Amino acid sequence: MHTNLKKSHSCLLVIIMMGLLFNIHLVYLLIVGVIYGCSVSHLYKTERIKANQQNNLIHFxxxxxxxxxxxxxxxxxxxxxxxxxxxxxxxxxxxxxxxxxxxxxxxxxxxxxxxxxxxxxxxxxxxxxxxxxxxxxxxxxxxxxxxxxxxxxxxxxxxxxxxxxxxYRNEMQNRNNYLKHLSLTDGLTGIPNRRYFEDYLHDIWEDMRKQKKPMTLIMLDIDYFKKFNDTYGHIEGDICLKKIAKILEKTVHDLGKVFRYGGEEFAVILPNTDVHTSKKLAAMLEQAVEDLKIPHSVSTDRAYVTVSTGATTFVPQDMENVEKYVQSADNQLYEAKRNRRQAC
Structure with a gap:
């Protein structure tokens, strides 16, 4: 009996120890589960926050x-x-x-x-x-x-x-247009310059060639302008050029375009213009300048600033003839200046 009691006590002790050990495992598993659940929940919340943050950072x-x-x-x-x-x-x-x-x-x-x-x-x-x-x-x-x-x-x-x-593109385009305008504009008179003249001449030439219509080129030169500068000074010379440029544009109006060709020389391109109209307009340009009454005391022709003109009218054929007609108008101009001097 004593032996059986010992055995019973031993079995009870084993059962108690096993029970305690089992309960400890349950408690441990329970604690681990809670910790894991909290971790998963925290991780899920963190990932959602990250996802929302990333979505807010999308630039599209x-x-x-x-x-x-x-x-x-x-x-x-x-x-x-x-x-x-x-x-x-x-x-x-x-x-x-x-x-x-x-x-x-x-x-x-x-x-x-x-x-x-x-x-x-x-x-x-x-x-x-x-x-x-x-x-x-x-x-x-x-x-x-x-x-x-x-x-x-x-x-x-x-x-x-x-x-x-x-x-930004529009601003750059506006700036480029402004720079292009400057490159094609005479800085003193504000009218188109020699570079613009060459571009415009080729464009109008091509248009008139296709339409088989005449065009006119008039060259103008201020008479005795060197003497004017020597007498009145370059500041007055610049004022004189500005006034003449303005009156030429006003006279030509929408019939064509006026250019400062260089120095004291101007040019006028007239699309769709016949010989009769070109001669009439050339005379009007000469008279308009004289009517400005800009004093020129050392001129051997008039008491005021005058201009001489040379004009040529033609129906464009091929681009190789462009320079020929420019030269023709220039020759007409210097013939007019020579005749004016001889008349004096």
Whole structure:
């Protein structure tokens, strides 16, 4: 019995120890489970925060359009780009092209992509607000999306605002135009210069050649201008040139264009002008300058500044003859100056 009691005590002790050990494992597992659950929950929350942060850092707007061209989804960046506030919708914007002209419904990127079943890259699209006239410019990429039935009925559009780039491009274009204007303008008189003369002459020559119509070239030179400068000084000489340039432009008006050819010499190009009209206009130019009554006390011809003119009229044939006709007008000019001196 004593032996059996010992055995019973031993078994009880084993059972108690096993029970304690089992309970310890349960407690341990419970603690581990709680810690793991908290860790997973924290990790999930952290990943969601990261995902939201990453989504906010996306620099591109994304949107989907259905087969009717209606927007179905748009991300946060897209909303930021397109809408100033949450009350705005796409209906408040009109699509325009680079020239400010409306884009027809059938030509919208989403519609074209659905129709052609092909992606479109680097499309410049303008949005003009129908209420306040504000413009936004977007660089757009479109991609068709296959449905479960292998049918394309949705388009994904990725876009980013490039208004600042377009503004910069326009500013650069304006600056380039201004620089070009300076390069083609005489700095003293403000009228087109010799370089502009050569470009314009070739353009008008080609137009008149195609139309088989005559054109006239008149060359003008201020008489005894060196003596004028020597007597009155170069400042008065510059004032004289400005006045003459202004009166020549006023007299020619919209019949042609006046150029400062160089020094005291001017040129006039008259498209679609016959011999009779050119002679009449040359005489009018001479008289207009004389009517300015700019004193020229050392002139051996008049008491005022005068100009001599030489003109040639022709129907352009080929470009090889351009210089010939310029030389012809120049020869006529110096013949007129020689005759004026001999008359004196």
């Amino acid at each position: 707007g994304t949107a989907t359009f259905n087969h009717k061209g209606k927007m179905t989804t748009i991300n946060e960046k897209g909303k930021e780009i397109l809408f100033a506030d949450s009350s705005e919708t796409m209906d408040l914007w009109a699509l325009i092209d680079e020239y400010g002209l409306p884009i027809a419904q059938e030509e919208r990127p989403s519609v074209v992509t659905l129709r052609n079943k092909q992606p479109m890259q680097n499309q410049m699209i303008g949005l003009k607000h129908k209420t306040n006239g504000q413009e936004k410019w977007l660089l757009v990429h479109t991609n068709p999306v296959l449905s479960k039935k292998s049918r394309i009925d949705e388009v994904v559009i990725v876009f980013t605002e490039v208004s600042f780039l377009l503004q």
